[in-house]
Amino acid sequence: MSKVNSVEEWLVKDGVHNFSSEEDYVSPEDPLLLERLEWFQDQKLGLMMHWGPYAQLSTDASWMLCDHEAEWSRKCADWDVDAATLKQQYFDTNKTFNPIRFQPERWAELAADNGFKYLTFTTKHHDGFCMWDTKTTDYRVTGEDCPFHTHPYADICRQVFDAFRAKGLGISAYFSKADWHTPSYWAPGMLAGEVMHRGSSYNPKKYPELWEQFVQFTHQQIMELLTDYGRIEMLWLDGGWVSAQNSQDIRLGEVVDKARETQPWLLAVDRTVGGAYENIITPEQTLPEKPVHVPWESCITMSKSWGFKYEDEYKSARQLIHILIEVVAKGGNLVLNVGPQPDGRLPHIAVERILEIGAWLSVHGEAIYGTRICEPYAGEHCFFTQKEGTTYAMYLYSSETTQINQEIYLPLQHDIKQVDLIGSVEGLSFERTAEGIIVHLPAHELTEQAPIAHTFRIS
Known part of the structure; x- marks a missing residue:
């Protein structure tokens, strides 16, 4: 300042x-x-x-x-x-x-x-x-x-x-x-x-x-x-x-x-x-x-x-x-x-x-509601919240024409058992990397019009 x-x-x-x-x-x-x-x-x-x-x-x-x-x-x-x-x-x-x-x-x-x-x-x-x-x-x-x-x-x-x-x-x-x-x-x-x-x-x-x-x-x-x-x-x-x-x-x-x-x-x-x-x-x-x-x-x-x-x-x-x-x-x-x-x-x-x-x-x-700060609070194109032991990841798309990738990288390193796509599919497949996880979107999410955000429930 x-x-x-x-x-x-x-x-x-x-x-x-x-x-x-x-x-x-x-x-x-x-x-x-x-x-x-x-x-x-x-x-x-x-x-x-x-x-x-x-x-x-x-x-x-x-x-x-x-x-x-x-x-x-x-x-x-x-x-x-x-x-x-x-x-x-x-x-x-x-x-x-x-x-x-x-x-x-x-x-x-x-x-x-x-x-x-x-x-x-x-x-x-x-x-x-x-x-x-x-x-x-x-x-x-x-x-x-x-x-x-x-x-x-x-x-x-x-x-x-x-x-x-x-x-x-x-x-x-x-x-x-x-x-x-x-x-x-x-x-x-x-x-x-x-x-x-x-x-x-x-x-x-x-x-x-x-x-x-x-x-x-x-x-x-x-x-x-x-x-x-x-x-x-x-x-x-x-x-x-x-x-x-x-x-x-x-x-x-x-x-x-x-x-x-x-x-x-x-x-x-x-x-x-x-x-x-x-x-x-x-x-x-x-x-x-x-x-x-x-x-x-x-x-x-x-x-x-x-x-x-x-x-x-x-x-x-x-x-x-x-x-x-x-x-x-x-x-x-x-x-x-x-x-x-x-x-x-x-x-x-x-x-x-x-x-x-x-x-x-x-x-x-x-x-959104009732959540608190989660570490890390943000990554590239994404933000995180947490509530009652559950982590949420919101992956943002800047416009309707933004390309949707089937593999979504989330920089989360804690122990993860399940990833759900809120409003769509539970139990998504994912893989661990040294820096986080890669979540695989189902094929029907790869639309021409990008959503406002994909929201993942992670437990």
């Missing part, structure tokens, strides 16, 4: 967060939290949703509001207005947000039926718009300025959490610690020229009373979500620059400990901050180079964007499944993000990808 000049530069580049190192990980001591981390590591696949009024602009959440990020974040802002007007127009999208085709039950059914095990949902991004019926601000989906506030499903977080929970999925509540709408964080008139960066517009040490207002505001919002919205498995905190190390201390431990009085199982994900409240490490749009031996998940978009975009390009199912395989082989979870449309539906391409992932997992899922 190249040397950086400040905490903020290290934390975020073009809206993408770096991630904490395994060496700095602090394992919780509470036996219940350790148990819940084992649960988390069994799940392997989560669904993430970035959604809010910004979906109407066909842009990612929040970042175009930040003047210091304008070079990259406003490339999609192709309407000819000055920065102040652009920011006001963005903030005013709450006045037209009316997703009357919102389908929480359909979303939950689709996720549950296709192998997703938990949901990470954006309750509030950096722009400060609340997707629940908060009492702290009128800038919310149930506020009178938002036309959706009269709809029976107006409290979007409640509807989403209840629907996914009813299908047996765990709930992870994304929450931005930064809030660029509230005047106790971005305080009008307290920054020369109103040129905003991602942090607070004032020095909290110079204005402790104003900062305390923001701390109490943040605590109240978090406690609403963790008190009034049912069981929450994870509090997934974004905005890593809001931290004591960066002189923006919201006393996170205080509110998490209070929430754990009623939800003692709660995992905290204080991204990039480290310490006792970053129970899970979260690489973003990337994978670690090598296995990571502490709880972690990669958050990766199905398309190129976090929020809904009309002209978006989606990764193929093959790409997404290969990412899942590599993440799991390196000991992590994958949480795949989709941005719902402004009308409340999921993009049809996202639905197609979810169905394709589900079809693959329905056959090969035993090599």
Whole structure:
């Protein structure tokens, strides 16, 4: 990693967060939290949703509001207005947000039926718009300025959490610690020229009373979500620059400990901050180079964007499944993000990808769920996992036109009695070599169209 000049530069580049190192990980001591981390590591696949009024602009959440990020974040802002007007127009999208085709039950059914095990949902991004019926601000989906506030499903977080929970999925509540709408964080008139960066517009040490207002505001919002919205498995905190190390201390431990009085199982994900409240490490749009031996998940978009975009390009199912395989082989979870449309539906391409992932997992899922790192974790074109004395080898094909060889080399040197091809034939013939084994595929597997992967069960 190249040397950086400040905490903020290290934390975020073009809206993408770096991630904490395994060496700095602090394992919780509470036996219940350790148990819940084992649960988390069994799940392997989560669904993430970035959604809010910004979906109407066909842009990612929040970042175009930040003047210091304008070079990259406003490339999609192709309407000819000055920065102040652009920011006001963005903030005013709450006045037209009316997703009357919102389908929480359909979303939950689709996720549950296709192998997703938990949901990470954006309750509030950096722009400060609340997707629940908060009492702290009128800038919310149930506020009178938002036309959706009269709809029976107006409290979007409640509807989403209840629907996914009813299908047996765990709930992870994304929450931005930064809030660029509230005047106790971005305080009008307290920054020369109103040129905003991602942090607070004032020095909290110079204005402790104003900062305390923001701390109490943040605590109240978090406690609403963790008190009034049912069981929450994870509090997934974004905005890593809001931290004591960066002189923006919201006393996170205080509110998490209070929430754990009623939800003692709660995992905290204080991204990039480290310490006792970053129970899970979260690489973003990337994978670690090598296995990571502490709880972690990669958050990766199905398309190129976090929020809904009309002209978006989606990764193929093959790409997404290969990412899942590599993440799991390196000991992590994958949480795949989709941005719902402004009308409340999921993009049809996202639905197609979810169905394709589900079809693959329905056959090969035993090599994914509940597994742990296996030595060696990878070889040429293949990745390994293990579970309850069984090793799994997933041999990847980069495209449909990749040639399938009848002999598959796997660098496994432990004692092997049987090799099965999941979804096809049990008891394949194989031979040992000095470096591993060579497995012989049955003739009917030598098709013109290569599968996403061949998965072998090895015992």
